[in-house]
Amino acid sequence: MNENLLRPVAIAGAGLGIASIFLPWAYGPRILDDMTYYFGPSFLQVCYALLAVVALACLVAHFFLDRMSWFARVIAWNDAAKAASLGAVGYAIAVIIAIAVGGGGLINVEPGGWLALGGGALAAVSWFLPASKAPIFERLRCPKWVQILAIAAVMAVLLFAAAFALNQSEADGFLVFAVFLGAAIFTFHATGFFGWLSLAAANNRKVLVISAFTVAFAFPFTQNGSDANMSVAAQVLTFAATAIGLNIVVGLVGLLDLGYIAFLGAGAFTAAVMSKSVFATLSVDLPFPVVALISGTVAALFGLLIGTPTLRVSGDYLAIVTLAFGEIFRITMINLDGTDGPNITHGSNGVPSIPNLDFFGFDFGQSHEIFGIQIGRFSNYYWLLLLVIGLIILVFANLNHSRIGRGWVAIREDEMAAESMGVNTFGLKLLAFAGGAFLAGVAGSVKAYTDTSVSPDQYVFLESAFLLAAVVLGGMGTIMGVLIGATLLKLLPEKLRYFEDYRLLLFGALMVVMMRFRPEGIIADERRQLEFHDTDEELAEEVEEDLTTHHAHLNADKELP
Amino acid sequence: MDPTLFFEQVVNGLSLGSLYALIAVGYTVVYGIIQLINFAHGEIFMMGAFGALTVYLVLGSPTDLSIPMALCVLLPAMILGGMVLAAGTALIMERFAYRPLRGAPRLAPLISAIGVSVFLQEFMRLFYGRIPGFPDSKRGIAFPRIEGITGNNIDIGSVSIKMSSIFTIAALLICTAALWYYINRTKTGRAMVATSQDPDIARLMGIDVDAVIMRAFVVGAALAAIAGVAHGMYIGNIDFKMGFMAGLKAFTAAVLGGIGNINGALVGGLVLGMVEAFAAQLGPTAWKDVWAFVILILVLVFRPQGLVGAKVVNRA
Numbered sequence: 021m022n023e024n025l026l027r028p029v030a031i032a033g034a035g036l037g038i039a040s041i042f043l044p045w046a047y048g049p050r051i052l053d054d055m056t057y058y059f060g061p062s063f064l065q066v067c068y069a070l071l072a073v074v075a076l077a078c079l080v081a082h083f084f085l086d087r088m089s090w091f092a093r094v095i096a097w098n099d100a101a102k103a104a105s106l107g108a109v110g111y112a113i114a115v116i117i118a119i120a121v122g123g124g125g126l127i128n129v130e131p132g133g134w135l136a137l138g139g140g141a142l143a144a145v146s147w148f149l150p151a152s153k154a155p156i157f158e159r160l161r162c163p164k165w166v167q168i169l170a171i172a173a174v175m176a177v178l179l180f181a182a183a184f185a186l187n188q189s190e191a192d193g194f195l196v197f198a199v200f201l202g203a204a205i206f207t208f209h210a211t212g213f214f215g216w217l218s219l220a221a222a223n224n225r226k227v228l229v230i231s232a233f234t235v236a237f238a239f240p241f242t243q244n245g246s247d248a249n250m251s252v253a254a255q256v257l258t259f260a261a262t263a264i265g266l267n268i269v270v271g272l273v274g275l276l277d278l279g280y281i282a283f284l285g286a287g288a289f290t291a292a293v294m295s296k297s298v299f300a301t302l303s304v305d306l307p308f309p310v311v312a313l314i315s316g317t318v319a320a321l322f323g324l325l326i327g328t329p330t331l332r333v334s335g336d337y338l339a340i341v342t343l344a345f346g347e348i349f350r351i352t353m354i355n356l357d358g359t360d361g362p363n364i365t366h367g368s369n370g371v372p373s374i375p376n377l378d379f380f381g382f383d384f385g386q387s388h389e390i391f392g393i394q395i396g397r398f399s400n401y402y403w404l405l406l407l408v409i410g411l412i413i414l415v416f417a418n419l420n421h422s423r424i425g426r427g428w429v430a431i432r433e434d435e436m437a438a439e440s441m442g443v444n445t446f447g448l449k450l451l452a453f454a455g456g457a458f459l460a461g462v463a464g465s466v467k468a469y470t471d472t473s474v475s476p477d478q479y480v481f482l483e484s485a486f487l488l489a490a491v492v493l494g495g496m497g498t499i500m501g502v503l504i505g506a507t508l509l510k511l512l513p514e515k516l517r518y519f520e521d522y523r524l525l526l527f528g529a530l531m532v533v534m535m536r537f538r539p540e541g542i543i544a545d546e547r548r549q550l551e552f553h554d555t556d557e558e559l560a561e562e563v564e565e566d567l568t569t570h571h572a573h574l575n576a577d578k579e580l581p
Numbered sequence: 582m583d584p585t586l587f588f589e590q591v592v593n594g595l596s597l598g599s600l601y602a603l604i605a606v607g608y609t610v611v612y613g614i615i616q617l618i619n620f621a622h623g624e625i626f627m628m629g630a631f632g633a634l635t636v637y638l639v640l641g642s643p644t645d646l647s648i649p650m651a652l653c654v655l656l657p658a659m660i661l662g663g664m665v666l667a668a669g670t671a672l673i674m675e676r677f678a679y680r681p682l683r684g685a686p687r688l689a690p691l692i693s694a695i696g697v698s699v700f701l702q703e704f705m706r707l708f709y710g711r712i713p714g715f716p717d718s719k720r721g722i723a724f725p726r727i728e729g730i731t732g733n734n735i736d737i738g739s740v741s742i743k744m745s746s747i748f749t750i751a752a753l754l755i756c757t758a759a760l761w762y763y764i765n766r767t768k769t770g771r772a773m774v775a776t777s778q779d780p781d782i783a784r785l786m787g788i789d790v791d792a793v794i795m796r797a798f799v800v801g802a803a804l805a806a807i808a809g810v811a812h813g814m815y816i817g818n819i820d821f822k823m824g825f826m827a828g829l830k831a832f833t834a835a836v837l838g839g840i841g842n843i844n845g846a847l848v849g850g851l852v853l854g855m856v857e858a859f860a861a862q863l864g865p866t867a868w869k870d871v872w873a874f875v876i877l878i879l880v881l882v883f884r885p886q887g888l889v890g891a892k893v894v895n896r897a
Contacts, residue, residue, distance in 0.1 A: 276688055278695070329882035336618050337881055339691055340832055344874035347829070351871055360867035481825070485695055492692055525703035531696025532678045535689045 026145055030105065031079050033142025037072035037108055040139055041065040043132030045115065051122045052115070052193055055132070063184075064193070067200040068111055068136055074207055075104035075143050094160060095211045096152035103210035105143035107203025112137040114199040118192040155212030167220035168227050174217065175235045183242035185515075186249045194515045236406055240399035241391070250398035252514050257405040258467045260506035263490040264412050264499060265459035270488065271497035272420060273452040274432030275331075276339040278484050279346025283457040285479035286322050287315035287464025289353060292371035292474040293364060299371045301364050308377050312465045319461025320454045322349075327453035331446060346481055353476040370475025377404075377469050384469070401470040408466055412459050413499055419455075420497075428452060482524070489531055495541030504542055582862075588740045590858045596746035596815060598854020599753035603808035604831035605838070605846035606760065607801025613777040613841035614797050615683065620694035621674060622801065623828015624701035625667045629806025630724070630819040631705060632666025633659035637725040638715055644726070651728035656810075659725075663806035670701065671802035672795060680791070698824075706821040721820040724813030731814055749811040756804055757847060764843065769796060777841070826870070830857075833877040839887025848889055 045055035045065060053062045061069065078101035085092040116133055120126045181201060188194040208214055221228045243249050266280045291311050293302045306314075322345075330341045357367025365371065376397070377384040384400040419425045427448045430438035439445045468474050486509060494505025513523050534541070604626050611619045636659045637643075646655060678697050682690045709718035716722045726732070733744040764770040776783040776793045784790050812827070813819045830853065838849025853873060861869040880887065 270688070274686075274688060276691055326878075329878055333881055333885045336616075336687065336691070337836065337885075339620075340618065340829070340836070341878060341881060344829065344833070344877050348871050348874050351868070355865075355867045360865050482699075485699060488692065488695070521707065522703075524699055525707060528696045528698070528700030528703060532693050532700065535685075535693040535696070536678075536681050539685065539689050 023149060026148055027079060027082065030101070030143045030146040030149075031076060033139045033145070034072050034076035034079060034105065034108075035139070037112075037136055037139030037143060038069050038076065040132050040135035041069045043135060044130045045133035045136065046119045046123065047128045047130055048123055051119050051128060052196065055119075056130075064115065064196055064200070067197070068108060068115070071104050071108040071111060071200075071203055071207065072139065072143065075101050075108060075146070078104065079143075079146060093153060093156050095157055095213075096155040098146070098149045098152040099155075100152075100207060100211040101146045102144075102149065103207040104203075105140060105146050107207055108140035109137070109144050111196075111199050111203050112140045114196050118196050122190075122192050155215075157212035157216045160216060162220070164224070167224055170217060170220055171224060171228055172231050175231045179235045179238060179242065182239065185511075186243075186252065187246075188515065191516050191519075233406070233410065237403070240402060243399070247396035247398050250396060250402055252511065254398050254402045254405055254470050255514075256507050256510040257402060257409055258463060258470065259487070259490065259510045260503050261405065261409040261412050261463040262460050263487050263494075263502050263506045264409070264416055265456045265463065266487050267491050267497065267499075267502050268416060268419070268428075268459070269452055269456040270491050271495075271502075272425060272428040272432065273449060275449060275453065276488075277342045277453070277456070278339050278481070278488070279326075279342035279344070279349070280456070280460060280487055281479045281481075281483040282346045282349035283319040283322060283460035284464040284467065285349060285353065285474075285476070286319040286457075287461030288468040288474045288478075289365055289371070289464075290315040290318045290461070291465035291468040292374055295371070295374045295468065297371055297374045299366055299369075299373065301366075308379065308465075308469075312462050315465035316458040316461035319464065320458040323454040323457030324450065327450050331449045331453060343481065343484075346479075346484055350476050350479055353479070365476070368476055370473060371468075372473040372475075374468055374472045374474070376472075398470070401466070405463075405466055405470070408463055412463070415455075415459065416499060424448065424451070486527070489527060491541075492531065492534055492539075493541055495543040498541070498543050501541050501543030585739045586862070589742075590862050591855070592740070592742050592746050594855035594858030595851065596743075596749040596854070597858055598834075598851035599749045600808050600812055600815070600827070600850075601831045601834040601853050602753055602847045602850025603756060603804045603811070604827060605835040605850045606756075606804050606843060608832050608835040609838075609840055609843055609846040610773075610797045610801050611794075612835070613843075614773065614780070614794055615679075616687075617679060617690050618694070618832070619679075619798075619801070620691065620828075621678075621697040621701060622805065623824030623826075623831070624698050625671050625674075625802045625824070626805040626809050626812070626827055626831075627705065627819070627821065627824035628670045628701065629663035629667035629802070629809030630813045630823065631663075631709060631718075631809075632806060633663035633810045633813065634722065634725065634819065635666065635715075636662030642725070646728050648729035652730070656727055656730075659727075660807060660810050663810050664803045667802040667806035667809070668799045671798040675795060675798045680794075698828075702821050702824070709821075718821055721818040723818050724816075727814060731817075743815070745811070745814040749815060752807050752811055753847075756807060760800070760804075760843065763800070769793075773797060830873045833873045836877060837880050837887060839889045842887065842889050845887050845889035849887065852888065 041061040042059045044057060046052060047056070049056050053064050055062050055065055078095070078097045081095075081097050085097070112133070116126070116129050116137060119129050119133060122128075181197075185194060185197055185201075188197060239253065240250055262280070262284050265283075266277060269275050269277045269280070294304050294306065294311055294314070296305070326342065326345045330338050353365050353370075354368050356362060356364040357369075359367075384397065384404070419428075427438070427443045430441070430443050431445050431448060435445055471478075490505040490509045491502055492505070493508065494503065495501025509527075513520065519526070604622065607622045607625065608619060611617055611622070637655070640655070640658070643655060674697050678693045679690055682693055706719055709715060730744045730748055734741045735744065735747065736742075762770075764774060772783065772788045773793050773796060775786065776788060776790055780790055783793070808827075809819070812823065831850065834849040834853045835846045836849070837853055838845025838847065840846075853876065856872060856876060857869060860872045864872075
């Protein structure tokens with residue numbers, strides 16, 4: 021079809037789509053977030069309008085391209101329009117399905133909803149427009165403050181999106197919002213904005229890290245004192261902290277540890293038996309940092325115990341031995357109940373009712389008020405966990421870029437070659453193994469207090485498999501990836517109770533599919549990606565080119581006064 | 582130790598060891614050829630047991646069969662059903678989860694295997710009971726009663742031996758003989774040996790390596806299915822989780838004997854079974870599952886090539 025015809029049709033479609041939010045979409049206020057008003061769009065309708073507006077703007081921009089000079093090439097206008105309109109269609113379909121399922125039949129979809137779908141579909145004819153030239157967005161030089169501002173803005177949006185997603189108590193609202201996020205990311209990706217953003221982030225690493233932590237720190241304030249969501253957030257953080265520890269072992273050194281949860285358990289049990297719980301067998305009054313260190317050390321000792329014999333043999337054995345160790349740990353914890361062994365852990369009951377932490381008179385169990393916002397018990401632990409995760413990320417990042425980290429990567433890629441180049445393979449592997457165990461132990465000690473109870477059935481093989489899945493899904497060897505993987509794997513089951521029974525089935529299938537199609541994970545570590553696709557010449561060149569232009573940019577920016 | 586008790590434990594150990602050995606062969610054959618720890622092999626064993634149960638249910642849950650009917654018609658049919666389901670699952674698994682990953686870093690197939698293992702367990706848990714007329718698979722299911730085996734004992738002097746033990750040990754003997762014949766006397770068996778020694782040269786000699794790998798999976802699955810039936814009769818019930826522990830212990834047996842070595846898997850299985858039986862008798866029962874893993878770790882420290890000797894030890 022002719023472009024002169026396509027474009028007006030698409031523009032009309034996008035316009036109709038925008039208009040549709042002023043009509044009701046659903047019959048009945050209980051469906052999603054009440055889409056029943058004329059001229060009163062709900063939040064989820066506004067989300068749709070955002071996609072349609074982007075599509076419209078990108079389509080209309082075409083008429084001004086001649087006058088925009090260099091700016092015309094900054095954004096891939098056509099590609100962005102295509103992505104936004106496809107996203108709008110997908111989103112409209114998701115909303116209609118949600119309305120139909122929530123209300124009981126398509127009859128509940130009001131004309132506005134159909135108009136949204138139709139408008140989106142019309143806009144989607146932009147798919148047949150010619151492809152844009154590669155955008156030069158990422159080559160845009162910007163003053164530093166613009167980059168910093170952009171990072172801060174993205175972080176703020178992330179915070180808002182996370183808070184909104186967590187607040188969706190129903191699965192349908194959560195899923196629809198997730199579709200919107202997916203569509204938005206897809207659109208931004210098409211504009212070339214992410215390339216620019218990742219360069220900006222690389223240039224301002226400190227700003228990025230600080231703003232990320234600020235946002236994470238500010239998260240409890242968005243929850244209005246709801247402790248239920250903060251409990252989920254605390255769980256996500258515990259899980260993520262452990263997964264990052266595992267990522268050292270699996271992602272950096274390439275040792276498959278299938279019993280990692282046992283180290284978390286070792287830390288948790290150590291902290292629990294040393295706590296002031298009436299069921300604790302070893303109540304000693306020590307300040308928490310000391311307890312955390314002892315827990316970490318106990319876990320690290322287990323790591324040494326297991327690692328020393330097995331790290332000498334081939335990596336395959338390690339997987340099974342660590343799995344066996346995980347089982348031994350669980351059985352041992354059950355048996356240390358006073359009848360089959362000395363009473364240390366109270367057997368399968370574990371150690372319940374662990375009292376809250378008390379830092380210099382600050383009771384973690386009390387809720388208190390900051391800036392007029394109620395901060396509950398889980399928020400306190402959330403902040404403590406944030407501290408722990410910060411520590412773990414610090415260790416991870418520093419090791420990754422040090423001599424030790426390079427040694428690890430060398431071992432991962434070719435152990436024999438590494439050894440013959442003088443890398444102390446056994447020592448480094450043991451260090452990684454024990455170090456990873458230490459971090460898990462520290463995380464476990466906080467977990468013991470957050471959960472207020474520790475019992476052996478929390479530390480089964482499946483939990484280890486889930487940790488591994490978080491690492492694999494997110495991207496082995498990266499921090500960002502594992503954070504995303506851990507968040508997805510903990511948050512989705514929490515929000516999608518409906519699918520709870522199928523959780524493990526989907527999880528198993530996901531592992532197989534990921535290994536088949538994207539073994540490097542959502543966020544790929546570049547070197548790792550090459551390793552998995554070593555026959556893919558194109559990818560190799562692409563990564564190389566990326567790296568060189570990337571570094572050229574970094575260096576160019578540094579030369580600026 | 583009282584001699585009666587001693588002999589009973591020997592029989593227990595032998596039957597437990599036969600189970601482990603039958604499963605361990607599957608690990609070792611596959612490992613010998615493609616150096617993959619087929620983590621999901623325990624689930625193949627589970628599928629074997631469920632396949633046998635399926636045949637029994639499809640036949641209309643026949644009860645009150647005469648002993649010859651039960652032993653000569655029902656039991657072979659059930660074993661065959663188990664083998665078909667187990668081998669079919671193994672082939673699908675090989676085709677879609679392992680074959681695309683050949684040549685990938687070693688972590689990839691192992692992670693894929695864990696995914697398959699979880700998937701198969703959950704698949705059986707969720708969907709087996711949904712077939713009309715089939716029992717709820719979320720709990721343990723009583724294994725069908727086979728006249729002449731289930732609940733029958735033979736008394737030799739003061740020692741009483743369960744018929745199911747005898748079945749298990751006999752199954753191992755027959756399977757060992759059949760396996761020996763297959764490996765050493767048939768063309769496809771020789772091809773398997775050749776491929777495990779050097780896949781590249783085997784390919785140059787005109788051996789279809791893909792077919793050999795598929796056969797290795799089928800052989801392992803068939804033996805695991807027999808073990809599944811034996812386990813069902815020996816323990817009396819089956820469930821979707823039964824493959825996890827059994828698979829782990831069978832893998833221990835394979836390492837104990839020397840992974841990649843078929844004779845090693847048989848020896849390792851029997852030794853492990855004996856150790857477990859006597860450890861359960863002499864030591865506290867609560868710790869009985871720990872010994873297998875302690876042995877695994879000790880073997881790796883002191884004799885990583887296993888008792889009989891592994892074909893490959895340290896191919897990193």
